[in-house]
Amino acid sequence: MVDIRDVAKHAGVSVSTVSNVLNGRIDQMRKETLKRIEESIKVLKYHPNKLAQQLKTGHVKMLGILVPSIMNPNFAALVNNIESIAKEKYGYQVLLANTSRQDKQEKLFLNDLLSFGVKGVIVVSSSIEKKHFINAINKGMVMVNYDGLTSEEAHNNKKILIDSISMDNFQAGKLAADFLLQQGCKNIVFATIKGNITSRNNKILGFLDSLKNAGLSTKNRIIEGTAQFAYGDSELAEIGKLLANEIIKNNKTLPDGIVAINDMLAIGIISELTRLGVKIPQDISVIGIDNMFLDTLFSPSLTSIASPLSDMATLMVDRLIAMLNGDKIEPREFLFKPYLVKRESVRY
Amino acid sequence: MVDIRDVAKHAGVSVSTVSNVLNGRIDQMRKETLKRIEESIKVLKYHPNKLAQQLKTGHVKMLGILVPSIMNPNFAALVNNIESIAKEKYGYQVLLANTSRQDKQEKLFLNDLLSFGVKGVIVVSSSIEKKHFINAINKGMVMVNYDGLTSEEAHNNKKILIDSISMDNFQAGKLAADFLLQQGCKNIVFATIKGNITSRNNKILGFLDSLKNAGLSTKNRIIEGTAQFAYGDSELAEIGKLLANEIIKNNKTLPDGIVAINDMLAIGIISELTRLGVKIPQDISVIGIDNMFLDTLFSPSLTSIASPLSDMATLMVDRLIAMLNGDKIEPREFLFKPYLVKRESVRY
Numbered sequence: 001m002v003d004i005r006d007v008a009k010h011a012g013v014s015v016s017t018v019s020n021v022l023n024g025r026i027d028q029m030r031k032e033t034l035k036r037i038e039e040s041i042k043v044l045k046y047h048p049n050k051l052a053q054q055l056k057t058g059h060v061k062m063l064g065i066l067v068p069s070i071m072n073p074n075f076a077a078l079v080n081n082i083e084s085i086a087k088e089k090y091g092y093q094v095l096l097a098n099t100s101r102q103d104k105q106e107k108l109f110l111n112d113l114l115s116f117g118v119k120g121v122i123v124v125s126s127s128i129e130k131k132h133f134i135n136a137i138n139k140g141m142v143m144v145n146y147d148g149l150t151s152e153e154a155h156n157n158k159k160i161l162i163d164s165i166s167m168d169n170f171q172a173g174k175l176a177a178d179f180l181l182q183q184g185c186k187n188i189v190f191a192t193i194k195g196n197i198t199s200r201n202n203k204i205l206g207f208l209d210s211l212k213n214a215g216l217s218t219k220n221r222i223i224e225g226t227a228q229f230a231y232g233d234s235e236l237a238e239i240g241k242l243l244a245n246e247i248i249k250n251n252k253t254l255p256d257g258i259v260a261i262n263d264m265l266a267i268g269i270i271s272e273l274t275r276l277g278v279k280i281p282q283d284i285s286v287i288g289i290d291n292m293f294l295d296t297l298f299s300p301s302l303t304s305i306a307s308p309l310s311d312m313a314t315l316m317v318d319r320l321i322a323m324l325n326g327d328k329i330e331p332r333e334f335l336f337k338p339y340l341v342k343r344e345s346v347r348y
Numbered sequence: 349m350v351d352i353r354d355v356a357k358h359a360g361v362s363v364s365t366v367s368n369v370l371n372g373r374i375d376q377m378r379k380e381t382l383k384r385i386e387e388s389i390k391v392l393k394y395h396p397n398k399l400a401q402q403l404k405t406g407h408v409k410m411l412g413i414l415v416p417s418i419m420n421p422n423f424a425a426l427v428n429n430i431e432s433i434a435k436e437k438y439g440y441q442v443l444l445a446n447t448s449r450q451d452k453q454e455k456l457f458l459n460d461l462l463s464f465g466v467k468g469v470i471v472v473s474s475s476i477e478k479k480h481f482i483n484a485i486n487k488g489m490v491m492v493n494y495d496g497l498t499s500e501e502a503h504n505n506k507k508i509l510i511d512s513i514s515m516d517n518f519q520a521g522k523l524a525a526d527f528l529l530q531q532g533c534k535n536i537v538f539a540t541i542k543g544n545i546t547s548r549n550n551k552i553l554g555f556l557d558s559l560k561n562a563g564l565s566t567k568n569r570i571i572e573g574t575a576q577f578a579y580g581d582s583e584l585a586e587i588g589k590l591l592a593n594e595i596i597k598n599n600k601t602l603p604d605g606i607v608a609i610n611d612m613l614a615i616g617i618i619s620e621l622t623r624l625g626v627k628i629p630q631d632i633s634v635i636g637i638d639n640m641f642l643d644t645l646f647s648p649s650l651t652s653i654a655s656p657l658s659d660m661a662t663l664m665v666d667r668l669i670a671m672l673n674g675d676k677i678e679p680r681e682f683l684f685k686p687y688l689v690k691r692e693s694v695r696y
Contacts, residue, residue, distance in 0.1 A: 002488075045487055062443070062464070069428065071641070076424045080417065083446055093460050095410070096444045098431055112441050116410070139393055237645050271645045293419070297585050297619045299647045 002046045011040040061092045063320060064113045064121035068101045072236065072264060074290045075124065078146065081313035082122060090321050101126050101195075110136040120320045122146055126197040128162050137162070142323040144316045147199045149333050163323075164333045165316050167307035169199045172338040173206025176259040176287045176305050181214050183346055185257030185285055191243050191269060192261040193236065194224040200261060203289065207259055223247060225265075240268020248276055256284060257346075263288035263295060263304055270298065270345060281347040291341050300344035308336050350394045359388040409440045411668060412461045412469035416449045420584065420612060422638045423472065426494065429661035430470060438669050449474050449543075458484040468668045470494055474545040476510050485510070490671040492664045495547045497681050511671075512681045513664050515655035517547045520686040521554025524607040524635045524653050529562050531694055533605030533633055539591050539617060540609040541584065542572040548609060551637065555607055571595060573613075588616020596624055604632060605694075611636035611643060611652055618646065618693065629695040639689050648692035656684050 004022075008015045013033060020026065021037045040046070063086050067075040079096060086092040095118060099105035106125060110132060113121055120142050123133065128145040137143060149166035173190070180188050190207045192200060208218045223246060225239040240260065247255065247269075260266035266288030270280050280286055280300055288295070291306030315334060322329055352370075356363045361381060368374065369385045388394070411434050415423040427444060434440040443466060447453035454473060458480055461469055468490050471481065476493040485491060497514035521538070528536050538555045540548060556566045571594060573587040588608065595603065595617075608614035614636030618628050628634055628648055636643070639654030663682060670677055 060464075061460075070418065070424050070431075071421075071428050073419075073421060073424070076418050076421070079444070080419050080446060083418075083444060087445075087456075093443050093445065093457070093464070095441050096427070096431060097435075097441065098428060108435075109441070112409075116408075116441070237642075267645050271647065274647055294421075294585075294642070297615050298645070299619065299622055 002044045004046075006044055007037065007040050007046050010044055011037045013037060060117040060119070061090075062095055062116070062118045062120075063092050063317070064095045064097065064109065064118055066097050066099055066106060066109055066121060067124045069098050070096065071098075073292045073294055074262065074264070077293065077309060078124070078313065081310050082317055085314050085317045086321075089317065092317075092321070099125070103130065103132065106130070107132040110141065114139055114141060120324045122316055122320060123148075126195065128164065133162070142320060144320050146312070146316060149198065149335065160331045160333055163316075163319050163331045165312050165319075166199065166333075166335055167312070167338050168335040169202035170206035170209070172289050172305045172307075173203035173208075173259065174210045175206075175338055175340055176289060177207045177210035179303075179340055180257035180259065180285055180287060180346065181210065181216075183257075183285060183348060185347075186216075187253065187255045188257035188259065189221050189223050189247070189255045190259045190261070191223045191240070191247075191265060192225070193239055193265065194226045203261055236262065236264035237268030237271070240265040240270075241272035244269045244272035244276065248273075248278070254278070254284065258284060258286045260286065260288045263290040263292045263302060266302055266304075266345070267294075267298055270300075270302070281345050285346040287346055289338075295341075295343065298345075303343045303346040304341050305338045306341050307338050312336050350392045352394075354392055355385065355388050355394050358392055359385045361385060408465040408467070409438075410443055410464070410466045410468075411440050411665070412443045412445065412457065412466055414445050414447055414454060414457055414469060415472045417446050418444065419446075421640045421642055422610065422612070425641065425657060426472070426661065429658050430665060433662050433665045434669075437665065440665075440669070447473070451478065451480065454478070455480040458489065462487055462489060468672045470664055470668060472496075474543065476512065481510070490668060492668050494660070494664060497546065497683065508679045508681055511664075511667050511679045513660050513667075514547065514681075514683055515660070515686050516683040517550035518554035518557070520637050520653045520655075521551035521607065522558045523554075523686055523688055524637060525555045525558035527651075527688055528605035528607065528633055528635060528694065529558065529564075531605075531633060531696060533695075534564075535601065535603045536605035536607065537569055537571050537595070537603045538607045538609070539571045539588070539595075539613060540573070541587055541613065542574045551609055584610065584612035585616030585619070588613040588618075589620035592617045592620035592624065596621075596626070602626070602632065606632060606634045608634065608636045611638040611640045611650060614650055614652070614693075615642075615646055618648075618650070629693050633694040635694055637686075643689075643691065646693075651691045651694040652689050653686045654689050655686050660684055 004015055004018050008018045018037055026034055065079055065082055067079060070076050070079060083094045086094055097109040119140060122144050124146045128148045143162050145162050145164040147166045149164040177188060190204055204222060211218050223243055225243045227239060258269060260269055266286055270286050273280060278284055287303045289305040291304040295302040295304055352363055352366050356366045366385055374382055413427055413430055415427060418424050418427060431442045434442055445457040467488060470492050472494045476496045491510050493510050493512040495514045497512040525536060538552060552570060559566050571591055573591045575587060606617060608617055614634055618634050621628060626632055636650050636652040639652040643650040643652055
């Protein structure tokens with residue numbers, strides 16, 4: 001790679017003279033010298049290295065984004081929002097990593113970011129309290145956590161170490177169940193992928209709270225499917241299909257309503273139930289959580305719980321950049337209110 | 349940012365002594381000195397900067413990927429494939445840019461890559477022959493173009509400047525039309541988004557070639573929808589819905605078959621036709637091109653033309669890394685053979 005020293009050598013001047021040209025300090029310079037340097041820059045195809053300059057100042061204009069899988073349309077939408085805000089508002093580019101929720105992949109990416117001089121990262125993970133995240137912070141990384149917040153924590157006064165921005169998942173689970181009950185469902189279940197993830201747990205707690213408030217039993221209400229290794233979030237719909245079969249096989253009485261932990265799972269469930277001859281929503285009402293742009297395209301279109309994704313992405317990028325700029329802001333937790341989007345997959 | 353000089357100063361040793369520790373050259377070192385340096389590294393939270401080292405060697409282990417929109421599930425699948433191959437096979441991270449097919453966004457990203465010292469990029473664009481791509485190459489960028497190849501060019505002997513890896517789009521368009529005709533369709537149309545893009549043009553030419561071979565008229569067979577500015581590829585399904593309305597309004601006789609330029613457009617068309625009371629596939633057969641993982645989830649599931657995406661992604665990354673390593677490989681064009689995936693949206 002051509003660097004400033006090569007230009008200086010080619011033009012027969014000192015490095016600081018070339019630097020003066022690059023920084024527009026040419027008032028005192030002889031025209032001949034200027035011309036010779038410009039010629040050398042052109043001949044050698046020298047491109048001033050912004051990154052090398054940024055490394056000196058400790059400020060590389062890149063953000064990392066760590067998601068389980070970009071194949072999940074909901075994470076694609078998140079990355080899309082973050083990327084455009086980072087670029088348009090701040091001139092930052094984004095480094096993307098798919099981790100399949102694997103610790104090893106997460107660690108690898110954090111180490112690479114640090115060694116590239118990238119000091120800011122937005123994280124979607126099963127838990128932000130894992131050791132490798134804490135280690136990265138101790139090495140100077142700043143971090144904003146997406147959708148990893150427990151509602152409980154938000155109400156406690158315990159010391160918060162990492163910025164966290166989430167939809168209120170407890171409310172999302174509750175809102176979904178409340179809506180099914182309002183529409184006359186009496187026997188509802190919650191369909192989820194297995195695994196102890198904060199946002200999942202909170203959705204389940206909200207769902208159960210709704211049942212309790214309605215005076216219904218909370219026993220055996222959760223139906224779990226297991227993700228294959230390396231499948232991660234990209235094969236959620238396949239797990240939904242498996243769950244649909246379990247629901248049919250294992251229940252003498254079919255449920256009349258299903259809350260799916262996310263839209264991709266809901267779509268898989270609906271697709272398979274339909275194939276098995278169950279009518280949606282006449283026989284079973286189904287509601288998802290995410291409100292993907294694809295939801296309008298399925299038949300029936302999917303009723304879902306939405307988060308204000310664009311507002312959340314803006315706040316994440318704003319806070320991360322402020323931290324990178326050294327602003328003294330205390331880590332905080334932000335909960336965004338979910339809302340219901342009615343479509344055709346719930347019986348009226 | 350802490351650098352190696354700070355560590356040296358803190359430990360009271362020379363920079364080269366610290367460098368020896370970082371590179372494992374400690375045989376000759378006094379234990380005390382080693383301990384003091386390790387202590388300083390810990391206290392100062394020093395993380396050896398791989399990027400600074402890489403900049404010196406001209407080799408930053410990052411690739412750029414430039415796509416119109418990650419919201420298009422087909423580009424999400426592409427990025428997912430590229431990212432995992434780059435990371436697992438070569439230890440490269442990826443910088444992602446959504447460009448909405450806007451020249452301005454493409455230019456901006458290329459300039460940022462160059463100034464970050466990132467010299468390799470995989471490009472999805474309406475045309476690789478635009479000036480800003482050529483300029484970037486002249487500045488030392490190496491590039492692989494995805495899906496921008498004309499079949500004609502592949503058969504000519506003209507000088508190829510940029511590596512190009514594509515599905516054979518002419519064959520894809522032909523294969524889709526051939527299948528509809530084989531299934532008994534007599535009146536088929538091609539639905540597309542407006543705009544002069546190489547891969548689009550080739551699909552259309554293949555479609556028309558199939559009609560000609562079957563002795564059918566090629567007049568008024570192309571139905572075009574216009575993308576809104578900044579919508580890019582993320583709102584393809586919406587354009588599909590508009591096209592469905594046009595097809596209904598502007599035709600005394602409805603077509604009995606539709607080839608959609610891609611699956612998202614097909615899904616939009618099917619969704620809206622169904623809403624308008626047209627039965628798919630009984631009244632109209634619909635076939636898409638892409639074979640998205642979502643295709644199985646729609647009702648009816650979508651028949652589509654597939655490309656060997658994973659093989660294509662592997663070849664792109666392999667060639668790009670070889671070029672970055674300075675291997676003298678001539679730019680070439682690679683065409684991958686598409687194949688038919690039968691599902692429910694075409695009448696048997």
